[in-house]
Amino acid sequence: MKLDxxxxxxxxxxxxxxxxCYQQYDAxxxxxxxxxSSIWQMFETxxxxxHDLALKIPQDFDHHVVSVINIPPGQTIPHHVDxxxxxxxxxxxxxxxxxxxxxEDWKRGxxxxxxxxxxxxxxxGDWVKFxxxxxxxxxxxxxxxxxxxxxTVLKNA
Amino acid sequence: MHKGHxxxxxxxxxxxxxLNFSEHTHTVYSGGFWDKMGVPVPxxxxxxxxxxxxxxxxxPPWVKHSRTLFPWLKHAVVxxxxxxxxxxxxxxxxxxxxxxxxxxxxxxxxxGMEPYRVNLFLQDRLMGHYFEMENEAxxxxxxxxxxxxxxxxxxxxxxxxxxxxxxxxxTAYAKAEDLDHA
Numbered sequence: 537m538k539l540d541x542x543x544x545x546x547x548x549x550x551x552x553x554x555x556x557c558y559q560q561y562d563a564x565x566x567x568x569x570x571x572x573s574s575i576w577q578m579f580e581t582x583x584x585x586x587h588d589l590a591l592k593i594p595q596d597f598d599h600h601v602v603s604v605i606n607i608p609p610g611q612t613i614p615h616h617v618d619x620x621x622x623x624x625x626x627x628x629x630x631x632x633x634x635x636x637x638x639x640e641d642w643k644r645g646x647x648x649x650x651x652x653x654x655x656x657x658x659x660x661g662d663w664v665k666f667x668x669x670x671x672x673x674x675x676x677x678x679x680x681x682x683x684x685x686x687x688t689v690l691k692n693a
Numbered sequence: 694m695h696k697g698h699x700x701x702x703x704x705x706x707x708x709x710x711x712l713n714f715s716e717h718t719h720t721v722y723s724g725g726f727w728d729k730m731g732v733p734v735p736x737x738x739x740x741x742x743x744x745x746x747x748x749x750x751x752x753p754p755w756v757k758h759s760r761t762l763f764p765w766l767k768h769a770v771v772x773x774x775x776x777x778x779x780x781x782x783x784x785x786x787x788x789x790x791x792x793x794x795x796x797x798x799x800x801x802x803x804x805g806m807e808p809y810r811v812n813l814f815l816q817d818r819l820m821g822h823y824f825e826m827e828n829e830a831x832x833x834x835x836x837x838x839x840x841x842x843x844x845x846x847x848x849x850x851x852x853x854x855x856x857x858x859x860x861x862x863x864t865a866y867a868k869a870e871d872l873d874h875a
Contacts, residue, residue: 563855567778571738610737612779612853615820644784644828645849652820654832673821675853677781679727679735 537592539661541585541639546683549583551576551606557613568614575613576606590687593635593663597689599627607682609645612675619668623690630692637663637685645678694829694840697875699762701815701837708755709815709859714745714775723785726847735783742783745775748791759861763811765875766865768792768801774850776858778821781851787844792864806866810842813861821854841872 555577556570578586582604590600601623607613620632636648638658648655650664650672666672676682720742727734749757749770760769770792776782789808796803812824817835824831824840826848831840842848852858 564778567780567855569740569779572741572779609735610741610781610783614779614853615855644825644847645851647823647851647853649821649853654823654830656825656830656832657828673853675781675821675851677783677823677849677851679732679784 537589537637537661537663539637539639541660543640545585546639546681549578549604549606551578552581553577553579558616559614560616564614568612572610573612573614575611576608577603579603586685589637589685590689593687593689596691598630598692599623599690601688603686604639605684605686607674607676609676609679609681613673615671615673617668617671618688620688620690623688627690628692630690632688632690633665633667635663635665635687635689637661637687639683639685643678643680643682645676646682647673647675647677649673694826694831695872695875696831697839697841698837699813699839701813704755704815704836706816709857712747712753712756712773712775712859713751714747714773715751716746716748718744718746720744720782720785723783724788726783726785729786737783741780743777743780744782745777747773756861759813760863760865763863763865763875765871766809766811766863766867767806768796768803769863769865770795772862772864773815774860774862776850776852776860778852778855778857782849784847784849786847787842787864789844789864792866796866803866806868808844809865809867809872811839811863811865812842813837813839813863815859815861819854819856819858821852822858823851823853825849841875
């Protein structure tokens with residue numbers, strides 16, 4: 537999708553929620569702690585341009601939520617699946633997916649992997665769609681923040 | 694990115710896990726890379742930029758023998774790196790300090806040669822294992838694959854998975870034309 541988001545707009549995001557990512561199996565708990573797997577995330581309070589991203593994806597859903605993530609240098613979101621629990625709690629059961637939208641061109645050390653398939657060299661506006669059974673990882677070994685947006689969609693059964 | 698392959702079928706997972714790593718190195722300063730780039734040292738979490746290493750004399754025979762796979766390398770020194778999950782070596786350029794010191798201490802001839810580092814993958818790529826050089830990622834390597842790192846090439850490695858990541862570094866001098874046959 538076409539995006540026109542200047543870096544300053546990303547740098548001006550007022551994140552208030554900094555938390556440790558959860559580890560979904562024991563092999564991860566030993567290595568990923570609050571020190572190396574914490575991220576900034578913003579949900580409903582995201583600015584309008586984040587909410588508007590939902591208008592730029594295929595309109596085949598009934599409900600959606602958006603968020604923005606900033607992975608600081610040195611942090612990893614370890615191997616996990618997203619269950620979209622909150623969306624389903626509010627809007628009922630159905631088929632749900634997440635769109636991961638890259639908000640900047642790829643930078644050195646920025647990393648995303650889904651189903652053992654690594655992604656690099658993305659362009660601003662590129663997106664990946666994945667479901668609740670798609671294991672994935674993201675990390676930032678570079679020296680600049682890694683910004684992405686998430687639009688999670690639900691099509692009621 | 695220069696890519697090659699050698700046969701490492703004799704190297705087993707047990708051989709890797711039995712390696713005795715003698716040094717645990719914190720790499721946040723990236724060998725002066727940040728200073729060279731004129732940027733502040735990133736605010737990495739203290740626990741993240743660590744690598745286990747074993748050097749030259751402390752390596753077992755099978756590691757030392759590996760340099761014979763690259764006969765075009767001269768005065769080679771070997772290292773094995775073990776990167777634990779959640780750890781990485783941030784962007785850096787190799788200083789090749791141990792090789793330069795060896796050449797100086799032993800008075801070795803390096804006429805017409807340049808220093809290079811062979812980065813040899815000791816495992817097939819596992820989930821979350823990552824190599825990037827000059828903004829190009831190598832994401833489908835297999836055991837025995839290698840690349841050649843020139844001293845001014847910026848690169849980084851990471852392990853965002855849950856299993857240790859093992860690589861061997863063979864650092865040596867070579868003639869530039871020998872790289873064409875590597």
